[in-house]
Amino acid sequence: MDDLNRQLPAIRENNTQLLKQLQDLSVISSSQAESIRKSLDNIGAKDVYIRDLQSALAHRDSLMLALVMNLKGVLGNMDDKDINIKIEKGVVYIDISDKLLFNSGSYTVTERAKEVLGKAGDRTKKSARYRIHGRGPHR
16 A cells, blocks of 8 residues: 555656646547548649549640641641641640741632631541631631
8 A cells, every 4th residue: 555655646747747748638529520521622623633634635735636637637648838737735836837828919818718718627627626726827
């Protein structure tokens, strides 16, 4: 019994230190824990949404690239200086040089330009869900 009485002050001091350490720790309530769980669930749902968006964008980009390749194939052996087909910010652009569009000093579209525009128009009609812009000379 004497031995236990000698240990009692040390045990009390140890308990006091443990209680002090416990007070220093951040303890969250059950409502805070639930709030954290909901936040983590929301983050998980947003992560799935972002992955779905990335997949849809990749699919759209591959379809647009196929359209560009198809247009280049349809237009055949056009000189690269006369026509340029590219994708910028989700839009297919068809740049046509003034040399191809017009004869010097004329505002009338050339027969060759009409042929190119007709072929491009026929091909792009089949892809109406995409934004496609034709650009002529920039001044």
